[in-house]
Amino acid sequence: MRLRRRTFLQGTAAATAAGLYAPAVLAQAKFKVAGIHASPVENAWNSRLHGAMQEAAAEGKIDYVFSEGVSGTDYGRAMRDYCEQGVDLVVGEAYAVESEAREIAGQYPDVGFLMGSSSGPAGENFGTFGTWNHEAAYLAGMLAAPMSQSGVFGAVGAIPIPEVNMLINGFRAGVTRVRPDAKHLIGFIGTFFDPPKAREAGLAQIDAGADILFGERIGTADAAKERGIKAIGSLIDYTPRYPETVFANAMWYFSPLLMAAVADKQAGTPTGRDYTPYCLMKEGGNDIEFAPDMVPEDAIGPMEEVRAAIKAGTFEVPVDMSEPT
Amino acid sequence: MTDLLDILLTAGLWSSTFRIATPLIFGTLGALLCERAGVLNLGIEGIMTFGAMIGWLTTYLTGDLWSGVLAAALAGAAFGLLHAVLTVTLGLSQHVAGLGITLFASSSSYYVFRLAVPVQGTPPTVEAFAPLALPGLSDLPWIGPALFTQTPLTYLALVLVLLTAWILARTPLGLAVRLTGENPHAAEAQGLDPVALRYGAIMAGSALMGVGGSFLTLAAFNSFFPTMVQGRGWICIALVVFSTWRPMRALLGAVLFALFDAYQLRLQAVFGKAVPYQLFLMLPYVLSILALVVMARRARVPQALMKPYRRGER
Known part of the structure; x- marks a missing residue:
């Protein structure tokens, strides 16, 4: 069958509409986490985050979507995109975009954030963590x-x-x-x-x-x-x-940090805190x-x-x- | 103080120097070839990235290292062809076209890599080139382990420097390329085809850049990371100026830069506490700039560099 222009347009329009509509439905069904990785997910550090979130998704605890190789100039846009899609928690790294990330978090109070950062938490929802091993x-x-x-x-x-x-x-x-x-x-x-x-x-x-x-x-x-x-x-x-x-x-291991933030968000506790202590061996x-x-x-x-x-x-x-x- | 000199005399330092220099030699030679024909190729950083990716991927799929090197060269030449279409045929800004190619090639290497290799913990590996001890030469004291126990790509780089120097200086083809870079109208008056010569030089130079990139994934390391070229291409562009557009001096520049880099890595181990490590990291760049200042005074820039050639235009 030849792909006609109209068929193609109808198809893509339907797919886009479905894509836009679906997250809102799923978000109610299951806790939705978005990972935004500044590097490819093969990078050792990102692979820890990515792996933990994949694992949690496989166990059915969360839904996980992600973007990788997101440059500093695109990072804020990616954060907004996922917030607009209605995710519950954004996981990522604020190192290159510390102030912008905090500003965006302030604009989406319904979304929780769990971000690798050189600085502390901010507001009600901007939680941070360090990498302590x-x-x-x-x-x-x-x-x-x-x-x-x-x-x-x-x-x-x-x-x-x-x-x-x-x-x-x-x-x-x-x-x-x-x-x-x-x-x-x-x-x-x-x-x-x-x-x-x-x-x-x-x-x-x-x-x-x-x-x-x-x-x-x-x-x-x-x-x-x-x-x-x-x-x-x-x-x-x-x-x-x-x-x-x-x-x-x-x-x-990133799982303790992730699950702590997920639990906070589900319980309605503000996620704007320092999650670094969950890196400790006893956790x-x-x-x-x-x-x-x-x-x-x-x-x-x-x-x-x-x-x-x-x-x-x-x-x-x-x-x-x-x-x- | 004697520590400083002792390091300079260790074979380990010089062995490291030639390893660090190899991708720079390929890249500088490639950029030099393009510029001798009158075209600046700022696509180098991206072409090296793509060469690193496609070289690694080909070896990963076929298991053959030289196929990887060949693929890197061919991919480099293909990007060179694109650059030639944009800058020679269409006569566009060489800066803009080159930077565009760098962005395009880097991004597409990430894209192809992601399509070909599923996401996993650490990127998969290939069996990289092992150092090849040249019989007879590698047993020489000091210089043996330093220079004659390298991977085949390092030897290839050194041979290509000699070959390029000879072709440029001593053959009719070399004369034609140089003439095209100095005055394409005169070249045309001699019955040469400046357009074809530029196409050829850019494609050959870009192929060298691709091979330089593949050294990073097939000899210096055994996996591909999308960001691993780390500005080596830009260093090559500077080294071309340093070399005053001569292959043998390009070799000297690349080795000198690599020597500073290898030296600073060792100085950190010796000095550690006394000096901030950032000073050592700066060292190769600062010394290269100083050398550039001295050398560039005598630089003879190809006269038609960055001037598009339009047939019949005066």
Whole structure:
């Protein structure tokens, strides 16, 4: 059948109308969450948000729609679009659009917001969160400490923003707890998305004597793999990607934050608060994931003790946001 | 202080330098070729991105690395053809057309990637080029591990520099390309076809840009990220000026820039506390600007650069 212009127009008009109408109907049926990702969802950090929301959707707790690779100039428009569609909760990142995002949130009081932000919550509905997995990094440091021959530990980070700093400092504190004489190297690559550069930074640290690398950035473990040393991943589980190399991962889980915000919104509690505490290990927001066969056996026991103490609330990993040197 | 010099003498630094330099060598050579024929190609950043994507994707689908490199070259040439239609045939602004191609190529590489590869946790990987130790040469002390234990693409880049330098300086074809960049009317008077020459130079140059991009996903790393070119294309544009439009100096410029970059990564490890790391990150750019200031005084810009050629027009 030839597609006639009129048929085509009627078809697209009907589809558009259905598309516009459907969200309003669904929103009443199920809690609707919109994810707005500034990067592709493969990016480690975004993949945590995306994965948690997909999982919640699969379990039937929410409906999830998303946009990825939304640039700063488009971000506000995307927020408004989803608000106009009548979503209940917008999840995303305000880093590049801090004031604009807050302004838009003020215009849509019926929508809740859960945004990664360098600043605090605003108004009734603009909730924020930081990315804290320093406790898991601390535990990874405890495991790593006895594994080094040289006693030199490298770390490759993007840019020394507080969240990156506290993560690397957490790792270092864990190493130092077991091995007070450890020497630490740091390399910042000045960008978030340059794996080849992170790899070069890792190689530079190996040349300087490091034989354990903490990879805040993807690419670091490639350097470790190339030179046959061990590495630690952050945020996601890198062990499947580098099976012989990455022995531990400082995992970060977004589900506790998401479900807390969803619960608030459903209960009618204002979402304009700081959700960062849900990142803590005792809330299930971060934890260590490690390969026991790659780690010295006697390192696991003490680490598990500290892990239990953190979960029980009897031990607190220091939060140090100063720039590691 | 001795630390500073010690780093300069390590083979690791120089090995890193040539790895960092490789995409810059391809890109600079490509941009230089376009400009020698009289056309500025600001599409480079996008063409490198597309080359990185299509090179990776082809290898991912076929399992063959050289097919990936070939695909990157062909895709680069296709974007070059588009740029040539816009700037040579239609005589449009080379700045606008080039930036348009960068936007188009970057966005479409994201689009194609997303269509071809379903969303997942981390992007899938390919088995990247392994360093190839050249027999005999790689055993040399110091220079062996630095220069002769690289991936095949690095060797290819170095060979292409020599080849381009020879073609431009010593062959009738090279003379014709240069003449087209200096004075296309004179070229036409010599019975040459400036339009065809420009088309050829832009397509060949863009193919090199594509291959430079593919180095990032097939040798420097083994996955594609839509934002991973990170301004390397723009650095190449600056390096062309630095090189005063000569291939051998382009090589020098790319290596020098990469050396500063590799050096700063190592300085961070040594100095850590004493100096803010941002100063080290600035280093390659600041030193490149300084070098540019010195070199650009003697620059001989192709006289017809950015001037569209219209047959019979005076």
